[in-house]
Amino acid sequence: MNAGGWTAWQTLPLAGSLSPGVLAETLDGGQAFRWRREADAVWFGIWGEHVVRLRLEENGELAWSAPRPETGAALVRYLGAEAEGGAIDALPWRSDAHLARCLAEFPGLKILRQPFGETLLGFLCSATKQIVQIKQMIALLAERHGAPMGGGVNRLPTWAELAAVPEGELRACLLGFRARYIYQTAQVIAARPGWLEETEALPYAEAKARLCELPGVGEKVADCVLLFGAGRMEAFPVDVWIIKTMERRYGLHGWKPAQIAHFGRMHFGPLAGLAQQYLFAWERAAARNAK
DNA sequence: TGACAGGGGGTGT
DNA sequence: ACACCCCCTGTC
Numbered sequence: 059m060n061a062g063g064w065t066a067w068q069t070l071p072l073a074g075s076l077s078p079g080v081l082a083e084t085l086d087g088g089q090a091f092r093w094r095r096e097a098d099a100v101w102f103g104i105w106g107e108h109v110v111r112l113r114l115e116e117n118g119e120l121a122w123s124a125p126r127p128e129t130g131a132a133l134v135r136y137l138g139a140e141a142e143g144g145a146i147d148a149l150p151w152r153s154d155a156h157l158a159r160c161l162a163e164f165p166g167l168k169i170l171r172q173p174f175g176e177t178l179l180g181f182l183c184s185a186t187k188q189i190v191q192i193k194q195m196i197a198l199l200a201e202r203h204g205a206p207m208g209g210g211v212n213r214l215p216t217w218a219e220l221a222a223v224p225e226g227e228l229r230a231c232l233l234g235f236r237a238r239y240i241y242q243t244a245q246v247i248a249a250r251p252g253w254l255e256e257t258e259a260l261p262y263a264e265a266k267a268r269l270c271e272l273p274g275v276g277e278k279v280a281d282c283v284l285l286f287g288a289g290r291m292e293a294f295p296v297d298v299w300i301i302k303t304m305e306r307r308y309g310l311h312g313w314k315p316a317q318i319a320h321f322g323r324m325h326f327g328p329l330a331g332l333a334q335q336y337l338f339a340w341e342r343a344a345a346r347n348a349k
Numbered sequence: 350t351g352a353c354a355g356g357g358g359g360t361g362t
Numbered sequence: 363a364c365a366c367c368c369c370c371t372g373t374c
Binding site: 088181184185186187188189191192235236239273274275276277278279282295297298299300338342 | 356357358359360361
Binding site for chain 1: 368371
């Protein structure tokens with residue numbers, strides 16, 4: 059037992075080495091909202107019942123330390139490391155020069171495998187908000203309505219817990235008009251025990267249709283939840299950044315989001331979601347460099 | 350340092 | 363198309 063202590067630093071068995079930029083893009087690029095940079099190469103993060111520090115070593119290896127030893131195994135799954143290793147080869151980079159360029163720019167970029175319910179909460183907060191603001195909302199929700207896990211860290215409230223929080227208190231967590239969506243969604247989920255778990259297990263199209271029944275969940279949010287919270291790599295979320303990318307790099311001027319999503323799934327195949335993340339990273343970097 | 354627009358990773362009507 | 367909320371950011 060090491061009550062109150064953290065494990066010694068251990069390296070993670072990842073396929074390739076990571077750069078600081080790619081790690082930052084993976085942890086803090088809009089997939090998850092509970093990571094913060096503590097130092098140049100040290101990240102502090104929370105998901106589910108897990109708390110962890112990640113440290114990028116000089117050689118590109120990733121080391122971790124956590125209050126709970128079992129976080130190590132959970133981390134491998136969370137970082138999507140199970141699915142990596144040659145995954146890139148299933149993408150059409152040979153015939154798509156822009157995709158090839160994105161893959162080369164962010165080697166090792168990962169799709170996280172987060173808890174399903176948490177991911178739903180995060181992306182219900184995301185409408186017309188930037189990452190900093192979403193992180194702020196999520197931090198307040200955890201602080202005020204999540205159960206303590208020790209060390210001053212709270213986990214996110216479950217949907218059952220959320221169902222008992224008045225809309226006004228949600229609004230006080232800087233949610234704005236999203237407070238009503240989250241309140242109503244919590245009522246729906248609370249009224250149907252097992253609904254979340256069943257939805258998570260459904261095939262992509264059926265799971266997406268069910269998620270879209272929830273107030274505040276449209277195609278984009280549903281795809282994000284399935285991609286980042288259920289490992290459905292065929293999900294292809296279309297937001298304003300991807301619309302820009304598909305116009306600028308693929309010539310799809312004037313296409314509607316649903317058409318772009320269809321094109322994405324056809325063109326990129328079963329790993330469309332992974333391709334989307336690379337395109338997204340590229341476009342964000344391009345916007346930063348333009349400033 | 351402080352006030353003031355402008356706009357933001359969508360959804361629902 | 364436009365409202366929904368209201369916080370962040372850049373600017374003066």
